[in-house]
Amino acid sequence: MGKQGFYVSKALAVVFIVLGLGALATIIALSVPPVTSNRPVTTNPPVTSNRPVTTNPPVTSNRPVTTAAPSNEPWDQYRLPKSLEPTHYSVTLHPRLKAQEGTGLYIFTGESSVDFHCKEETDLILIHSNKLNYTSKAGGEWAELTVVSGADTAPTITESRLQTETQYLVLTLDRKLTKNAEYRLTTTFTGELADDLGGFYRSEYVENGQKKVIATTQMQPTDARKAFPCFDEPALKATFDITLIHDAGTVALSNASSPETIEGNSVMRTVFERTPKMSTYLLAFIVSEFGNITDTVDDVTIKIYARKPAIDAGQGDYALKITGPILKFFENYYNSSYPLPKSDQIALPDFNAGxxxxxxxITYRETALLYDPEFSSNSNKERIATIIAHELAHMWFGNLVTLRWWNDLWLNEGFASYVxxxxxxxxxxxxxLKDLIVLNDIHRVFAVDALASSHPLSSPEDAIQKPAQISELFDAISYSKGASVLRMLSDFLTEPVFLKGLQTYLQQFAFGNTVYTDLWNHLEQAVQDLEFNLPFNVTDIMNTWVLQMGFPVVTVDTTTGIVTQKHFLLNPDSEITTESPFEYKWIVPIKWQKNGAEQPMEWLREESETKPEMKLGGSDWVLLNLNMSGYYRVNYDDGNWDRLLNTLSNNHEAIPVINRAQLVDDAFNLARAKIIPTVRALSTTKYLTGEMAYMPWKSAINNLEFFFLMFDRSEVFGPMQKYLQRQVQNLFTHYNNATAGYTADAVGHQNQYTQVNAFSLACRTGLTECQNLASTLFKDWMATGVNKIRPNLRTTVYCNAIAAGGVDVWDFAWGQFQKATIATxxxxxxxxxxCTKESWLLNRYLEYTLNPTLIRKQDATSTIIYIAENVVGQNLAWDFIRARWPYIFSQYGGGSFSFSNLINGVTERFSTEYELHQLEQFKADHAEVGFGSGTLALEQSIERTKGNIEWLKENKQTVLEWFQKEVSASPSS
Structure with missing residues (x-):
């Protein structure tokens, strides 16, 4: 809708100035320690411009302010009491996009009212609040309680305090609220528009030499309370009226459309339409100077917002092109119209999640939304398509229908990760793309879920309480295992049954909340309505996958037809401390082939069952888990393994491409678990000299990564490199010929990936032709200033050239990084x-991660992990995080989605007793500081290190001898 232009009155402008000065005075006061009883009580460190606020500023008012000791009182519990239920919020916020004089702080001021229903009589109001400072407005208190309906008068607030640990504003009343009455709590407050990537925060970028500031949000999971006081739990849905006061020349956005913007000389007021009933974690409001492009699909306005130069350069065009079709797809898939009149998508320079x-x-990292064919690779383009689809899937599954509590996060994120x-x-x-879920999600999460320190998809509701515990759930289990088991469910139900159950689920619970079993009930009803033959109840099947961690390895003995299942553990000697309600048995759907022909589906419920049809003779072979539709690994008797490997060598296309990737992945992991010999797994790579498909090669490369990590500091590395160089030679030569010396892209999406893998593995294994080509291409860029390297190959070429070069090459690349205007x-x-081999350069780079003007905060942890992946940088990165753990934890440990990746990534190569001791000592040394959302990752790293130590003891000599034998044999042998 068009904007209406009006001037803000002088009086209104004065009010904003007063609010700003009052807020500034309050924040300045925070740096002064209390010396008299009539000053605000605070035990917090002073707020400074170069450090994010990590504790609550005090409540300031004329009412008594107290501090409370931990207790069993409601304010010391992390879950809200059931006495109050919000129905509507009206929130006005004014972010300042210029730093305050004197303090250097960026702030926002706000006024919020929340209407709530009293379900049970109480003389206590608990409402979430974190890092907000409450300030009295002119002529009144900072908090006011009034009656909306159902009572004559409102109680008086007699005492107020902030409960820092549980993040509450606590208001004590002189009498109880009336049951079934409606009340309104109005507050005025100030907060810091910090650069901490959570709540209402600021993002910065440079345009035409001038610094620009954006006020933006990230509320999930528990940071709406940093923007305004609210009942910040997903089940407490309400409607919202959002108003933003912002500088002239900026654009304000929120969840709903804005029918009017009142314009003034210096400030503007944008009032947004009322939202549907929704959860606080889905709120967003942004003030920026961004540009946009627009499209309309069936009366839904679609806009892509980004920095103006990015929009002008067409970087939002691809996202705009595919958003409409994806939105229409999900409308058909869900059999439900998109519930809003518009879909805005915005690319932010600073954003912690994807x-x-x-x-x-919808908010995105720039790399997840902006595409430029001159700079962006094939994988960049795919990432944009899949992330847009992921977020649009949530508009129904997650937003329209929301899980009641975070313990069921897996269903929300797992479903979006599948569809x-x-x-x-x-x-x-x-x-x-449908096939790539096998590599990107199933194989990926197997590595985590095969640890004794894994966890079930769904936890008891009372087991997930603290914000750090909630953030810890945003892991590969919730996303990738969730996606994998839902894909399996859709497969064995068939899509018509799955969709019918899904659609009735969304219809019944629209604008409400659910638990995961509600979906099972609707799917079971669909099974009955469509008269689908399912041997077990949906709930019975799926609970075995949801309520116990891990997954089985299914073993078929083709000499007897006996099929067994057993909990698969990478380290079979691990001690399992997590009890299973099903004794680690699953109800397993088995799709399978015999000699390449698909057979009727089988089910495995018991630990061991006899399947006569799987008893074979002669040259027959069976293949289980066709197209990797089930979430489990497969093992065979030696005879069937031999026949499968023989088929791979002589006629590999007789086995579906997904299963060729599966055979490689299963074999390597079965070997790590001591179920089959390691040389059996290595033998699955011998046929690759004749393989051209992406998925098997990628599966092999992913699994060989473990061998690189284990052996790149040992004598095994040389023979291993020679063997892999020989295996990849044909593939490298093929694409060298097909793409005129890697100056063009291969034809076909997955073929382009194979081209990149061929180049990358050839260079990594020391193929001179590849390494020379990488250095030549990079030096040409340095000499001419013109980058002729294909976008698909840039990551590999840059890495290899920098690894081979010195400080001049590194400094050139650093200069290009600083000048880059394209996020990808x-x-x-x-x-x-x-990738440099110069340790002093890596140390310097590690120090850069502490400076957000050099490395953005959103990129700090991944940069440290990348350095640890470099064998030269491993110890440097580990020493770095140990020495600076308190600071790193204060910056990222509480709620960062990527924080758990830091501990896992930096310790991935650990495989010695000395490294295990260091890891355990690290855990002990920093127990008081804590590990936040990385707590589980630390336990997994310790377990993985122990497994690596044992694996090396048992396999190093065997692996060395196997590689030596293979490289000494003729290529044709």
Whole structure:
């Protein structure tokens, strides 16, 4: 809708100035320690401009302010009491995009009212509040309680305090609220618009030499309380009226459309329409100077927002092109119209997650939304398509229907992680995206879920309480295992049954909340309505996958037809301390082939069952878990393994491409678990000299990464490199010929990936032709200033050239990184800078991660991990995080989605007793500081290190001898 232009009155402008001065005075006061009883009580450190606020500023008012000791009182519990239920919020916020004089702080001021229903009589109001400072407004108190309906008068607030640990504003009343009455709590407050990437925060960028500031949000999971006081739990849905006061020349956005913006000389007032009933974590509001491009699909306005130069350069065009088709796909998939009149998507320079599904205003990292064909690779383009599909899937599944509590986060994120492949495949049908879930999610999460320190998909509700515990759930289990088991469910139910149950689920619970079993009930009803033959109840099947951690390895003995299942552990000697309600048995759907022909589906419920049809003779072979539709690994008797490997060598296309990737992945992991010999797993790579498909090669490379990590500091490394160089030679030569010396892209989406893998592995294994080509291409860029390297190959070329070069090459790349205006290009260079073999350069780069003007906060942890992946940088990165752990934890440990990746990433190569001792000592040394959302990751790292130590003891000599034998044999042998 068009904007209406009005001037803000002089009186209104004065009010804003007063609010700003009052807030500034209050924040300045925070740095003064209390010396008299009539000053605000605070035990917090002073707020400074170069350090994020990590504790609550005090409540200031004329009422008594107290501090409370931990207790069993309601304010010391992390869950809100059931006595109050919000119905509507009216929130006005004014972010200041210029630092305050004197303090250097960026602030925002606000006024919020919340209407709530009293369900039970109480003389206590608990409402979430974190890092907000409450300030009295002119002529009144900072908090006011009034009656909306159902009572004559409102109680008086007699005492107020902030409960820092549980993040509450606590208001004590002189009498009880009336049951079933409606009340309104109005507050005025000030907060810091910090650069901490959570709540209402600021993002900065440079345009035409001038610093620009954005006020933006990230509420999930528990940071809406940093923007305004609210009942910040997903089940407490309400409607919202949002108003933003912002500088002239800026644009304000929120979840709903804005029918009017009142313009003034210096400030503007944008009033947004009322939102649907929704959860606080889905709120968003942004003030920026961004540009946008627009499209309309069936009366839904679609806009892509980004920095103006990015919009002008067409970097938002691809996202705009595919958003409409994906939105229409999900409308058909869910059989439900998109519930809002607009869909805004915005690319932010600073954003901690990949993207966030705020209803009607989706936020993204720039790399997840902006595409430039001159700089962006094939994988960049795919990432944009799948992330847009993921977030749009949430508009229904998550936003329209929301899980009641965070313990069921897996269903929300797992579902979107599954159907993102369906939505993106609809937009790009030639890419074969549906198959890639096997590599990207199933194989990925197997590595985590095979640890004794894994966890079930769903936890008891009372086990997830603290914000750090909630953030810890945003892991591979919730996303990738969730996606994997839902894909399995859809497969064995068939899509018509799955969709019918899904659609009735969304219809019944629209604008409400659910638990995961509600979906099972609707799917079971669909089974009955469509008269689908299912041997077990949906709930019975799925609870075995949801309520116990891990997954089985299914073993078939083709000499007897006996099929067994057993909990798969990478380290079979691990001690399992987590009890299973099903004794680690699953109800397993088995799709299978015999000699390449699909057979009727089988089910495995018991630990061991006899399947006569799987008893074979002669040259027959069976293949279980067809197209990797089930979430389990498969093992065979030696005879069937031999026949499968023989088929791979002589006629590999007789086995479906997904299963060729599966055979490689299963074999390597079965070997790590001591179920089959390691040389059996290595033998699955011998046929690759004749393989051209992406998925098997990628599966092999992913699994060989473990061998690189274990052996790149030992004598095994040389023979291993020679063997792999020989295996990849044909592939490298093929694409060298097909793409005129790697100056063009291969034809086909997955073929382009194979081209990149061929080049990358050839260079990594020391193929001179590849390494020389990488250095030549990079030096040509340095000499001419013109980058002729294909976008798909840039990451690999940059990395290899920097690894082979000295400080001059590194400094050139650093200069290009600092000048980069394309986020995907900057990302490639940022990674490649970690490839240098100069330890002093890596140490300097580690120090850069502490300076957000050099490395953005959103990129700090991944940069440290990249350095640790470099064998030269491993110890440097480990020493770095140990020495600076308190600071790193204060910056990222509480709620960062990526924080758990830091501990896992830096310790991935650990495989000695000395490194295990260091890891355990690290845990002991910093127990008082804590590990936040990385707590579970630390336990997994310790377990993985123990497993690595044992594996090396048992396999190092065998692996060395196998590689030596293979490289000494003729290529044709």
């Amino acid at each position: 993207a966030m599904e705020n209803w009607g205003l 993102e492949y369906l939505g993106a495949d609809n937009a790009e049908p030639d890419w074969g 290009e900057a990302e490639k260079i940022r990674y490649a800078l970690t």
